[in-house]
Amino acid sequence: MKLVPFVIIVFLSSFVFFTACDQVNKEGFTGVRVIDNSYSPPVVRIYEGGKVRFFNAGNNPHNVIAVGEGWGSYEEIPKNDYLDVTFEKEGLYKYLCSFHASPEGDWGMVGSVVVGDIDYEDYSNFQKADAVESFSGEIRFVPTDYDTIQDAVNSSNPGDMILVSPGIYYEEVIVNVPSLTIRGVDRNKTIVDGEFERANGFLVAGVDGVVIENITARNALLNGFYWATVEGYRGSYLTAYNNGDYGIYAFDAVDGVLEHSYASGSPDAGFYIGQCYPCDAVINNVISENNGLGYSGTNSGGDLYIINSIFRNNKGGIAPNTLDSELLPPERESYIIGNLIENNNNLKAPAWDAQYISLGNGLVIAGGNNNYIKNNVIANHDVFGLVISAALDDNYWPAHGNIIEENLIINSGKADIAVSGVSNLRNCFEKNQFDTSIPPGIQLFSNCNFNILPMGSDLHGLWNLIARVINANTGNYEKGNWKEFDAPDPQPNMPIMKIVQNKDYNFEE
Template identity: 50%
Template sequence: MRNNIENAIVSSEESGSRARSGGLFRLIGLSAGALIIGSMAALCGDSSNLGYVHVDMIDNSFSPPLQRIHKGGTIVFKNIGRNPHNAVAVDDAWSTENDFGSLNMMGGDKASVTYPEEGVFPYYCTFHATPDQRVGMVGTIVVGNVEYTPQTAEKAEPASEWTGVTRKVPSQYPTIQTAVDAADPGDMVLIAPGIYREEVVITTPSLIIRGEDRNKVIVDGEHVRGNAVTVVGADGVAIENMTARNAVLNGFFWTSVNGYRGSHLTAYNNGDYGIYAFDSQNGVIKHSYASGSPDSSFYIGQCYPCKAIIHDIVAEYSALGYSGTNAGGELYLINSIWKNNIVGLAPNTLDSELLPPQREATIWGNIVLNNNNIEAPFVALTWPSFGNGILVAGGLRNHIEKNVIINHPNNGIVMLPNLQENFWLSHGTIVKDNYIAGSGRTDISLSGPISMGNCFSGNSFSTTIPFGLEQLSGCDSAIRYMMGGDMSMMMGAMAMMMDAKMGNFQSGDYKTQPIPGAQPEMPEEMKAKIEPALSPFEDHSYLIAEAGFHPEAQKYLAEAKGGPSYVGSVQTVVPGGFLAIIYHIFAYLLPFVVYASWTFMAFLDMHQRKENNLGWTAGIILVPFLGSLAYHLKGGSTLPGWLRKSMLISGGGVFLLVVLIAVALVL
């Protein structure tokens, strides 16, 4: 198998179809989960909140953006996203800071604002709106019976080509921002070498922002400014050949745009993401480097279809090399290197952002290496993904092919469900012609109670969980068997989430992550082309057609370390700890003991009764847990009542208690 894949690497032959399969499956009516969560809601509910109107702070938007309340009413603003947010009146009459005590509201934080007078109150988030408070993360509160006509911010028309005008910094303009403010659509802002201590916000479409030297043109946030360079609602902006560092939030950031291009960019030691495109379509990020972010080095989120390409990038020393929440549809992550992070790539579904589920991303021809960096910065939500190469959490119809995935202490490729407001299965994904080695638990893993529609063919690996994935769910097979998955991975991730919440594992400091060396300069032939990002996805579609194994795949294969692992789910999830051991025993191993005891005692009782009841026998065998439970409750068991009750309640009770504690701490 390895020789076949290595031959394919050398010849760069592309094989196989990129067909998508499957559909959306949402699990409804999980009785145990509903009981736990419903009980928690009843116990933890706060009656003082009755009658309040809520506005959710989703990452980069308010939901709903327009809210009406009565005179004297109160609105509770709650951050349900992953980024810091706030709400501030345009006229500074009120702010969430007054109630919360800080402008920096993190996920889960709430603040109340009361409106004693009628009127219309526009507001914005200071982190994610333009300086004029009109574009980006903005909203409106309408109080009382007043007339209100929504105002739509006017957007300048994008330009189809360079105007021929170059605005030079600092020879003509003292700062990047003054040059940007003076520019017309289609102009180029050319930046000379220097350290620019500013926060650049771009709202003019079709600008070309370019540094003369990638390594010497540096926008420095000094750990006090939010974003280094932000493009808000401006279509067709290209940013090229420069560096962003030390921002509190993001290095390079496009939001709510159609058309974007990032080329030869370096972003390091920024407090959220390195290079980030949100709620945006029709883009390309190429020949770039990002590192040292507590969330991800590269992020494309909340778009469908995204029509986006990430090509020839390096991501390291971050929590996630790539994160793609609710992003997919003609989204290609190709021929790039993802190494030394907590996890390599993690497309995922979250209900706290728009457009769930994540679906239809292609991960093709990448090097995914050594993603087990315990010194990388992270936030609680990202820590449970530690030690995996490619992790798909609640994603649908993705395509993972021709990747080299080496040296991960947990799993090379793992697909698991994700639970937030809904329970999202990882379903319908094609895993084909990958080389996976040096995995601590298993090379390919399905995690969770059930897996449907995924297929596996032509991969080079040592172990899979469950056994026989390629035989039972081959991509060319007419039938794909519905399988259960590895529950120990889910329980281990739950324990890691608890550890992160309780501070048992300390995040690395994003401010002190390794500083990268000089990165490749933008070639002169590329500098000769000056054009806005009018149709970057279409212009770079040739990269998709040419994608095969990574050009350096042979080099990394030769350096691969670590033999095959046959430990599988017997091993606790790495890194272990007290909680990991407890949850491995009581939430993973205990159910097997409970099942064995219930089933054994049921068959023993039938044997002692000398009854040959085929119905109960079939039910116990074919319906694990529930069959034996039903027999002990309704099957006429002759076992003493105290024995049956203690057997049924003790094992199941301990399991539910352990899960309940985890849910209470994690949610």
Template identity: 40%
Template sequence: MDRRSFLAAAGVAAVGAGVGTSTLQRGFRTIGVPRDADSIQAGVDAASPGDLVLVDAGTYDENVVVSTPGVTLRGVDRNAVVLDGDFDPGNGVDVAADGVAVENLTVRRFQGTGVYWHGVAGFRGSYLTAYNNGYYGIYATGSSDGRFEYSYASGHPDAGFYLGRHRPYDATVANVVAEHNAVGYSGTSTGGRLTVRDSIFRHNRTGVLPNTLDTTDPPQRASRFVGNVVSENDDEDAPALRYVAPTFGMGVVLWGASDNVVADNRVDGHPNFGIVADHNVVAPSGNEVRNNVVRGSGEADLALGAPAGEGNRFAGNQFATSAPSGLRADASDGSRRVAAVFERQAVAQGDPAPGGDWRDQPEPDPKPTMRDPGAPPRIADRATSWGDDGENGDGEPGGGTE
């Protein structure tokens, strides 16, 4: 079923004022777990497009697969509804259908990914906690028209939040927190209308990493990173896969990335680079780095590696050091010294993969839960948020949600 068909099946209607936040699904059923179905999977299997599967408090030892479009899977309490993988194989929630929202629950200790959308049009993860899973935390690939918001991810050997391998992505990541991961946010080969904003990326091995990793997919390009706090990403005890070793101790890394905007962020406390663009598969080009406050970097606050492409621009930033030293006035050439730091880090981090075990990373404190978990579901797309109108939002613009 394509996106237009499932929206029609769900019977959506826009009511009231505001963009996206008032788009409710009507004519839906609420399927209670365990009231109406004895497992989450049974509840999801019984749902039709537009239905709400509402899960009661408890710990659920199951892998959930969602294959019906337009379904909302929601817990009654983010901290009390827990999918626990007990370190067994598989993903926590695996979504292969358009327009599915997963909300207000915790997913932990799966060998795979916490919550995973793949090959879909329309997705949303709201008020989620994902921790100590063996791959990614909250993840979408080959997808479009989606949103991650008011969520938390920690203890993953790849990215806490990941959007990858699609163009255009038409996605927003807003008011999230990522810590103790290999990477806070990663976007591999993403492009077009993708914004990461008002979030916190701290105490990961690497903070924010839009990247190109190979020639299989087009190079990464055209994302926006605005209003975030990126702080002290040098956690040697965080788990990691080998490929991210060169970027350890860096805040925002445009790694083979082009035509991105990095603006109005606060980036501090990194032993290598605060904000850096460097060659990886392709040279970085056309990136605009402006109006950021970057402090306390060991190698340089702002940096551009060699070889560099054309059109990179660094303007209006508050910083103390840069490489090359004249970067603010002239970003036409990068510095070989910058590339050497990436090479040095790849060696210094060693082989096999560095860091701690994802199974025993710190357990997070309780996080804000949805105020009205029984509310009608909202269509899963980029624009539709639980927070922007303040109705159910517990996030803090400009600083994520604790």
């Protein structure tokens, strides 16, 4: 008789799992943030039949209307509301805000939707094929030769380097040339400042092979450093702080490296890689603190490595997750190895509602599959050290096939390890050091060598999550103001620049 509930649970698990998998990519959308006065990102790529949601986060009147008026609406999108547009046919769809752009879409608040795998030219005089693999030999100096970084970008060719001297540059840099390297002379003194007026510090949209290194971005309304819809990117020795969404952000971008970088004071996440499969990306040797989340990755994975890094004092630590609000669900095949994840209980960290939900958790796999979690130290969390949970959005996304081994997980308030929600199957645990788990005996019964029972029927964590969601929806929770955090301590310069600084070299000679 005791087997009956177990059989029912397994049956329901299978039913929910196959129902969710059958709806992959049917309910998702790609988001474009509408702010004052730009679209972010200004170019997005979707599949035929895909949906774009234009969400108005600005204070000014905004709308979305096609160049040529073939789609969209002149009607103003109310603040905190959205307009959904579905694109059925392959092509390049340009659009504008009629309040803040020319009718032809040649200047002002404009954007593009790329539908399908097409070649296109947009916001650039270059084609995808113009990306190069080697340095051109041309160095462009800011501010000696060009007053602004944007002026230098606009004058550059693929393969050039832009070398930026110490100073505060009040601008948003739109990189529209492939294969550029933009390098600061001093990471801590070469600063792009958005003054809480401009959308991003650096935006690389639709051009491949762009490298940004040894520079700081702060006080942007959205993101410090942002790569969108690109193949090939690198961010090294970057500092991003007090930016209004993400610190260092890659979306719909593949073949990338984010390394030796620091992010703080972002209400969403310090680091983010999302909507890519396979991502072919590495986050290595970074520090993320005082953010909503240390790392977030929605619908990403496939040769995605998060390694040798520190995630501390955020509201929540690391959160790979699945949502219907982006393409390519579910999240899967990420490798989280050799990280220090500690004290992610920071009530004063900035956060949006979704990030508050992760408060007090070290590593949350929400609806993720076949991830590999190894050799991490996860310590001092008020709720769970590591929790594997299903994710509920438009669809129900179980978490299954995750391998958790050789981690040290200690000093957690509710449990060091937890698995929660119905239909989480084939998650296994091997050689972890920990004290408590929910359900009990998780490493014994869900061992990677012999998985006796699918430990996914406990609902403790799920009820905790639901309670957080209710509280988040009221907005009644403590959080800091992302605009008011102190500047971080000086961060290490990239080695070659440190050598040059010590020699007091004059770059402009």
